[in-house]
Amino acid sequence: MAGSRTRDTMIYTANITTVKDTAQSNLKETTIRVTKGLVFKVEFYFPPGSSGLMGLAVFDGLYQVWPSSVGEFFVSDDETISFEDLYLKESAPFEFKCCTYNEDDTNNHLVGVRIGLVSSEVYMARFLPNKSRQYFEGLRKRMAEERSIMAAKQIEQLVGLTELQKLGGD
Numbered sequence: 344m345a346g347s348r349t350r351d352t353m354i355y356t357a358n359i360t361t362v363k364d365t366a367q368s369n370l371k372e373t374t375i376r377v378t379k380g381l382v383f384k385v386e387f388y389f390p391p392g393s394s395g396l397m398g399l400a401v402f403d404g405l406y407q408v409w410p411s412s413v414g415e416f417f418v419s420d421d422e423t424i425s426f427e428d429l430y431l432k433e434s435a436p437f438e439f440k441c442c443t444y445n446e447d448d449t450n451n452h453l454v455g456v457r458i459g460l461v462s463s464e465v466y467m468a469r470f471l472p473n474k475s476r477q478y479f480e481g482l483r484k485r486m487a488e489e490r491s492i493m494a495a496k497q498i499e500q501l502v503g504l505t506e507l508q509k510l511g512g513d
Contacts, residue, residue: 352461353380355377356455357456359441373440375440376437378460379432380461381430381461382429382432382458383427384458386457387454387456388456389423392452395418395420399416402439404436405494406497433487
């Protein structure tokens with residue numbers, strides 16, 4: 344895992360190899376340490392060969408960030424999943440947890456993770472050059488409130504899934 348510094352933009356990377364027969368019930372966890380700031384782009388590279396047998400989900404603490412659907416994973420083969428985002432990472436610990444599984448019974452598989460992050464000041468200068476500091480602080484507060492609401496909903500969904508599993512005898 345490494346961070347590359349180009350001006351005030353940080354690109355954090357991790358190449359995660361997950362061994363064969365790693366079940367979704369026993370996920371491999373890999374931590375990517377980051378700085379405080381705003382995630383503006385993420386990329387997940389699945390090299391050829393995994394045939395959709397490897398999955399990846401990224402968490403900020405207990406909150407599932409990518410993909411946004413609770414309990415779901417990115418699954419691919421010979422593809423880079425890439426998108427822009429506006430995810431504010433402003434509280435410690437300054438890290439993301441990558442959880443992977445590999446249902447292949449023969450081969451280990453790799454996924455490359457890249458996270459682009461800028462400081463909030465750089466974001467404001469680059470993306471909101473004509474907006475006031477008060478506007479930016481209000482936007483940041485609203486983003487944090489929305490994230491808290493989404494985290495609470497995710498916890499409710501996870502508790503519901505756990506209860507269903509208990510009823511089903513799993």
